[in-house]
Amino acid sequence: MRREDYRMDRDAALRLLERAPYVHMASTDGEGRPVLRALHAVVCDGWLCFHGAPVGEKCSVLGREAVFSAEEVIAEVPSYWSDPVLACPATTLYLSAHVRGVVDEITVPETRARVLQALMGRFQPEGGHAPVDVADPRYTKQVAGLLVAGVRLDALDGKGKLAQNRTPPKIVALVENLWSRGRDGDARAAALVMRANATVPRPARFVGPEGVALEPAFEDDALPDVCALLRDTYWHAGRSPDADLADAHRASAAWVGARDEHGAVIASARAVSDGVRYAYVADVVVHPAWRGRGVGAAVMTLLLDHPRVRRVSRVELATRDAMAFYAAMGFVETGRAANGAYERVTMALRRG
Ligand SMILES: CC(C)(COP(=O)(O)OP(=O)(O)OC[C@H]1O[C@@H](n2cnc3c(N)ncnc32)[C@H](O)[C@@H]1OP(=O)(O)O)[C@@H](O)C(=O)NCCC(=O)NCCS
Structure with missing residues (x-):
């Protein structure tokens, strides 16, 4: 196996660094002793940046070669999936990103302020503070006084160990x-x-009708397409901002979908679920060009078999007119109520 086969593309490595809750920095100090730190860091202006002890105090790694890394464990793979006796095939699937370079202090006040604001935006996204702005006199002292440093993202490398x-x-x-x-x-x-x-x-x-790829888990990169599909539906039209739709999808226990042969998103469905007793299915949608070709049924079948949904004894949903679509999967009508411009039909699937 060549190292090249595990290589992650630069964008994916960048996204991993951007979402990492913290990064590790390994370097050496003035005496050549190893230094390892966990840091909050942000990607800003082509740099991976962090802040530290105030300027004037010693920062042992400034001007030194360092490597920064972020890792994400994807799954532990037990040995018995490949060998019933020997322990050796046990392994871990993971993603990692590394940046190597010389740690430099960032001295331009505007850039320092931008980095500090980016750190606040990343780690205190709810706000609750005046934006860090070089022109705001209340921040003059901090912007000048803190150590703001980073490493250029020129030597960024990513690895995805994914079998x-x-x-x-x-x-x-x-x-x-x-x-x-x-x-x-x-x-x-x-x-x-x-x-x-x-x-x-x-x-x-994971293969749908006409060879479409059924996806067991969508994540952020599918959001723009999924939001575009949902924007025109009768239950979201003109009232659900994309940011709300994105948050709702990210927070769902199960979010599945389908892609065409070019990788474009053509369907999506999600469920909130406690994993055992109750789940609620929402935002089931198929691209108009793909409707009536079995994709919706395939995506729903996958959603109902999702690990967070498959054991659930009662799965609910609401619809305006797709009752026959869901009835074919075992859902039965449980009620009707006026809902503004249309009648809302609630349905439930009972199992076990
Ligand atoms: C409803 C929707 C998800 C169905 O997906 P689809 O890919 O078109 O459905 P399929 O081709 O898999 O259809 C499966 C079966 O359900 C039936 N069906 C599909 N949509 C239906 C609807 N709106 N009403 C009644 N039956 C429907 C099909 O006729 C088909 O029946 P068959 O197996 O007897 O031929 C899709 O049409 C869609 O995105 N509609 C707009 C958004 C929407 O209404 N979503 C549901 C909100 S609750």
Whole structure:
């Protein structure tokens, strides 16, 4: 297996750095002793930046070569999925991003203020403070006094260890095992393994009508397309800002969908769920060009089999006119009520 096969593209590495709750910095101090720090950092103006002890105090790594890294564990893969006896095949799927370079102090006041504001925006997104602005005299002292430093993002590298070293049948088995184990994060792990091994045929459960790719877990990169699909639906039209839709999708226990052969999002559905007793299905939508071709039914089947939904004894939803669509999956009508311009029909699927 060549290192190249695990390489993550630069954008994905950047996104990993941007969403990391903290990064590690490894370097050496003036005496050549190793230094390891966990830092809050932000990507700003082509740099990975952080702030530290006030200017004047010693910062042991300024001017030194350092490596910064962020990691995300995707899934633990137990040995018994590949070998019934030996422990050695146990492994971890993960993503990591590294930046290597010389740590430099950022001295331009405007840039320093921008970095400090970016750090606030990232780690105190709710606001509650005056924006850090170089022109605001209340910040003059802090902007001048804090150490603001960083490393250029020129040498940014990412690695995604996502079973690229396995044979196609083993990749298919891994994806199936992740889906059926269904621990938190396993649906996403299955999606990432399929994406990283795109030339390997997908397990049948992740192939929809006309060969469309059914996705066990959507994440942020699908949001613009999903919001565009939902913007025109009768239940969101003109009233749900994209930011609210994005938050609702991110917070859902299950968010699945479908992509066409070019990777474009053509369907999406989500559920909030306690995993056992109750789930609520929402925002089921298929791209107009794909309606009536079985994609909606395939996406709903996947959603109902999602690890966070499959054990749930009562799944509810509401619709205006798609009762027959859901009835075919076992949902029965539970009530009707006026809802502004239309009548809202509630339905439930009872299991167990
Ligand atoms: C409703 C929707 C998700 C269905 O997806 P789809 O891909 O068009 O549906 P499918 O092709 O998988 O249809 C499966 C079955 O449901 C039926 N069906 C689909 N949409 C239906 C609807 N709105 N009302 C009644 N039956 C419907 C189909 O006729 C088909 O029946 P069949 O198996 O007997 O041929 C899709 O049409 C859509 O996005 N509509 C606009 C948004 C919407 O209304 N979402 C649902 C909100 S509750």
